[in-house]
Amino acid sequence: MSAAAASAAPAMPPVKGSHALVATALAVGTFMQVLDTTIANVSIPTISGNLGVANDQGTWVITSFAVANGISVPLTGWLMQRFGVVRVFVLSVLAFTIASFLCGIAWSLPSLILFRVLQGAVSGPMIPGSQALLISIFPPHKKGMALAIWSMTTLVAPICGPLLGGHISDNYSWPWIFLINVPVGLFCAAICWSGLKGRETPTRKIPIDGIGLSLLVVWVGALQIMLDTGKDADWFSSPAIVVEAIVAGVGFIAFMIWELGEKNPIIDLSLFRNRNFSFGVLAFCIGYALFFGSVVLQPLWMQTWLGYTATWAGLVAAPSGMVAVLLSPLVGKNIGRFDPRWFATASFIVFGISYFMRSNYTADASYVTYMLPLLVQGIGMSMFFVAMLTILLDGVPDARVPAASGLSNFLRITAGSFSTSITTTFWDRHAALHQSRLAEATSVYDPRLQQSLGGLRDLGLNPTQALGAITRTMSSQAYLMSALDFFWICGWISFSVAGIVWLTRRPRGAAHAVAAD
Known part of the structure; x- marks a missing residue:
């Protein structure tokens, strides 16, 4: 879609009267889709065991969704120009609900993977669609609040996913991680259609x-x-x-x-001519990659080496989501009064402080010690999405917001995929490096090692068992040291990315401008 054609579409007036219910339904739609990107992560062993496959085969439950979703997100701009934002969003929610039901009744791994592909493919327009509709129903002076509502759900959902998935897998049966979407999706679709069907955007027949x-x-x-x-x-x-x-x-x-x-490109690369969009997306993706990497690593480390259950590992992260929910409305209310670049800078600095706090973890720390850095992270979360979206959407016309949102979310999802792979690979390889160095620092003739082995034998372990216990302790320490290295690096990167924010110009006060530059 050309810039001229896009800007020709008129902007819709804000919804008059109370729109809290519609805004809630839109936020719920976002939450539901983002939740399903992480809810199955901690349930893979349960799903694999139930379906009689190995864990590495079960990971395709995650991969299939990510691949299909990553491909479908960039199609959002074309779909919404061709069929209308409201219609595409509601149909996407309904299709996602049906796909979730099919996932819940899957009878084998191939059928589950097929339905996860369908679920990921139809969910592409949900996030950019909800973002564009939230912006459109709020008056200009409340667009910051609209983005705050959207960002709350987008940031809290990845944290709630492992917690909810672990609780369901531990206490119920795994199909319910998908079936819980059915009533939520029906509610979201019904409210959004009844509240927004009279506000459909203009459509154009354009070739794909x-x-x-x-x-x-x-x-x-x-x-x-x-x-x-x-x-x-x-x-x-x-x-x-x-x-x-x-x-x-x-x-x-x-x-x-x-x-x-x-x-008529499938992805409108002309959006990158906007300086705020280019540098805003760059900082947005790096910040999200760091955030998502830490969201993946910490629960994995705690479950693998500290003996935490999936539920308790999720509870460590839960307070950060609560803080973000409490502070996001306050940030949204004030984002238009100040330069959003200061909010963005503050979010990166707070993220950096949180990472540095985690770089001082010990293996025997208390729940509160593990949780406090995530409370600090919650403060940064409350500002991050609102500020970055305000910056990168500045100068984007209303008609091009779905395309801009789709492109920025596509790049964010890709950054999250990179981050997951890089994080886990870094963690394993640096753990192996630390373990080799720990092994070099001792020998079977070391008196301290002999004393430890003797103490374990006194407890009833045979020499092989005692040596195995020592080896596991060494591995645990190596993985701890690797995790600390990761958080330390994330802290410095987060501080550095704050500088990219200042390569953008100051937004003109609203969540985005009505006309292009």
Whole structure:
């Protein structure tokens, strides 16, 4: 869609009267979709065991959703121009609800993977659609509040996913992690359609970029599969990973060349001519990658080496979501009164402080010690999404917000996929490095080691069992040291990214401008 055509579409007036119920339904739609990106993570062992497959096969439950969702998100702009924002969003929610039900009644791993692909594919318009509709129903002076509502759900859902998924898997049966979407999805679709059907956006019959879509499917699919399976396949020592990397790289280059010359591209790259969008998306993706990497690593470390259950690992992170929920409305109410770049800078600094606090963890710390840095993170979460979206949508016309939102969310999802793979690979490889150094620092003749082995034998362990216990303790310490390295690096990167924010211009006071620059 060209910039001129996009800007020609008139902006809708804000909804008159009370719109709290519609805003809640839109937020719930966002929450439901984001929740399903993480809710199955801690349930993979349960799902795999129930369906009679290995855990590495069960991870396709996650991969299949991520690949399909990553491909479908960039289609949002074209779909909403062709059929209307309200219609596409509501139909997406209904299709997501049906796919969730099918996932809940899946009878085998192939059927579950098929339904997860469907669930990911139809959910692409949900996040950018809810964001665009929230912005449209609030008056200009309350657009910051609209983004605050949207950001609360987007940040809290990844934290609630493992907590809710672990609780359901521990106390009920795994199909309920999908079936709980059914009543929620029906509520969201009904409220949004009844409240917004009279506010449908203008539609245009525009051709779909079939070649661009095909190239997008190829390179995004290859990239997502490479990222999700690379760690288990030992990355580029595997011929399959090398082939996937080549396909992703060549496909991406071909996609970019095609899109730059296409009259109606599937992804509107002209959005990057806006300085705020370009630098805003860059800072947005890096900040989210750091955040998502820590969300993945900490519960994984606590469950693997500290003996925490999935439920308790989720409870450590839960307070950060509560803080974000409490503070986000306050930030949204005041974001238009001050330069949003200060809020963005503060969020990166607070994130950095939280990471540095976690870089001082010990293996025998208390629940409160593990939880306090996440409370601090919650303060940064309350500002991060609101400020970054205000910056990157500045200068984007109302008609192009769905396309801009779809593109920024596509890049954010891709950054999260990179982060997950890089984080877990870094954690394993640096743990191996620390373990080798710990092993070099001792020997079987070390009096301290002999004393420890003697103490374990006195407790009834045979020499092999005692040595195994010592080895596990050493491995636990190595993984702790690797996690501390990760958090320390994240702290410095977070401080550095704050500087990128100041390469943007000051937004003009609203969540986004009505006309392009």
